[in-house]
Amino acid sequence: MSHETLSEFVEATATKFGIPGVAVGVWADGQEIYACHGVTSVDNPLPVDRETLYELGSITKTYTATALMRLVAEGRIELDAPVRRYVPELTLADERAAAEVTVLNLLNHTAGLGWGVIVDTGEGDDALAGYVAKMAELELIAPPGARASYSQAGYNLAGRVIEEVTGLTYERAVASLVLEPLGLSHSFFTPGDVMTRRFAVGHNPGEDGTPSVARLWKRWRGNNPGGGLMSSVADQIRWARFHLGDGRAESGERVLPAEALHRMKQRTVELRGSTLGDAFGICWFLRGVDGVRTVGHGGSANGQFAELLTVPERDFAVVSLSNAGPDGIPFNQAVVRWALEHYLGVVDRDPEPLPYDPARARELVGRYETDAMTLTIGTDGAGLTLGAGIKPEIRAASDSELPPDYPPAAMGLLPGDGDEYIITEGGLKGQRGFFTRAGSAVVGIDLAGRTANRVASG
Template identity: 30%
Template sequence: MDTNTLHTALEAQTAAFCEANHIPGFVVGVYHAGEQVTIAHGTANVTTGAPMLQDTGFLFGSVTKVLTTTLVLQQVDRGVIDLDAPVVAYLPDFALSEPGAAAKILVRHLIGHTNGIDADLYFPDAKGRDALKAYVAGLSDCGALFEPGEQLSYSNGGMIVAGRLLEVVTGLSFHELLARDIYAPVGMPDSSTSAEQAILRSTAVGHFLDAETMRAEPTTMFTLPDTWGPAGGTPIGTVADLLAFGRTHLAGGVSPYGRRVLSAESTALMQRVSHDMGSPNTPPIGLGWVLYPFGDTTVLAMSGASPGGTSLLCVLPEHDLVLAAYGNSPGAIMLQDQILQWLLRDHLGVHIPKLVTEPEQDVDLTPYVGTYRSNQLRVDVSIVDGRLEERTTYEPADASQERIFTEFAGGTTSAPPQRYVPIRPGLFAPEGYPTETFDGYLRLLLVSFHDLRDGRVRFRNGGGRLTRRA
């Protein structure tokens, strides 16, 4: 498929989906085998009417986690950090509420999402150079979900601790380090580290759909607090900049401009499986990258939620392809999944097998019933009309936490009960979805249960995050 055909196809898919699903604006870029295509559609901000352009900036969200991991591996290459050293060797004040729990966590656990830090909804509102120091200090009130290396659970806390570790060993703030060691050598001239920088150029804002008017309304929060920088709270850039970063990982750590950013060995280590839960809804993890299997093809991926927006970066080493995209409404993740699968099937000719089979009828539901908890989150699982039913409750630690998370979520933190049908023992799909829904990125909608002991499971996994039986 030539670049003109690719451009036309991307443009048509984007316009049709955005119009049908009330997505104000969308920007997507594809690099493949030496050619690059970028298209932009719609509006960056419905209040101002500013158009979404190919060089409009947007919040990277959790895509930042791959940048943070790259920074850590750079220091490993330089002999400054040892992946197998305890985190407390660099951060002596790092502690969790359980005595001795923090001392068991190694550096690799932080960037491999296997650290067990129970702080996924912990949003301390600190600003400036000491923001990450304040975050780590506050973790002494947070617990551990599991022993390090025992399980896999998507970890904002781990990445933020890694960011603070980088500050201590380099003497630079995380944002200074990001600009010096990622933006500059990769060639990301339009990327910034704060809202104050981003306001000086064209930048999109997120939106939430008003269920009554079916109109997209701008978010009341542009970024998360500075404390969340290394996990994706504050870095901002363009599709072209993200493509350049993806191409650097495609090329074994060498930027499109010929600069060595990361060693070939560390680049490969990030792409190698470090933990696998063996469940379709929780793809294997490398370091930083999530390794999505699509048949025989592996997609290195990370998506990023920001207030009212969602980004995606995918690298396909086997096909010399990078995909980067952003939409300024949470529903844009559906379009990103559609484009990814279209690129695999139609552009690259990759066969995507069905990920899940038809539901089983005779699965014993009793091992899964109970209450599961993680940081400020409670999930009650019961049996209703022969189906598992989940009720999720947000339990804020204080008024500040509630304010930040409520704004991040667009004003609501509650959801109606959700029923699930069994796919097989330990794996469930939300009721009413055709099984092909889960073939792509939206496999994260599946729920799995892990570690059966004495007739009851210990952990529930939803969206890649664990909650533990209370």
């Protein structure tokens, strides 16, 4: 497959979705192929290239998990040990949960923690310790080990484990354990490192619908382990190649035992009806697509979106970075699917929803909430819709711009028990999830691996 063909697809798709600047990389047949299009910012435009820095969002979690696994391989951390062995000050809303939650529970999202604590604990070296101190206020959704639910807080706590064990700040520890040995020279946590290099800014729709620069460029330091890394598409392809390999850096240095990398890609907990995948490994999302096993992770920031997918048995990887919402997600999905089909002959299609059922719709319509978000399920009598928005009190308390809400978009229920769904239009198109029940009553909804509890019906 020629470089020009990938470039043509990327340019056409970015234009279709109105994305100012995108960077795509593919590792296939032992070659790196890149396609970059557009600009870093509509206000201060520079051409995007393979070294342009983007916010990775939650792909950062794969770095946190890998750094921690290196400490496991060195015998400094045990996955099945309670977190309090390393972070004795941990306090949660439930004392039993605080005493029982393990390191592995953090890495595979089975700690029973809510999504996260929305708090700025400053930019000092105590930022992460301050975040963990606030976790006593965090909603708990299940006992440790009972179920999977995606948690930002869990990974920020994992970052604090790394700090306590190494005696270093999280950022310095990840640099010494992972970034430097692998030669990832365009991957940074601090704005001071980023601002002297070419970097993308996020965009959201302005009043006239055209992309407008998102002024909250990066969240606070206490959120770094769960989503704070900035990196280039070239570094992300290098990162993917490491995880496809035997644990050695390109220099030949042994960074992880091969069996540790292999273990990260093995199922630890099943997922139901999730866009994220069929299961979690250690951090990685695992999903079967058209007869092949994929391993990947996505990420989002304010108007920036990232996707990394590998196919280990085919020594293949694709990375897609985009700098506009809400259509950065469908852009990345389109690129990943095109690459799978054109390089591997693997076809990834969304499942077809069932016809609209008014009686089932009446069961589901209502408002569902997490600590920060409200999901609204509605119907016009002909179909279901899902809207997602940040709670007004969260917006009011924020001292900076937050991403816009997702307006109601069509969704449909999927074959099976009828509680799984797929969103069929809008910026969340293709996202899958499921409704949860207590007996016969619908009490919650899962979207993108996160649980929202029902607060009102009808």
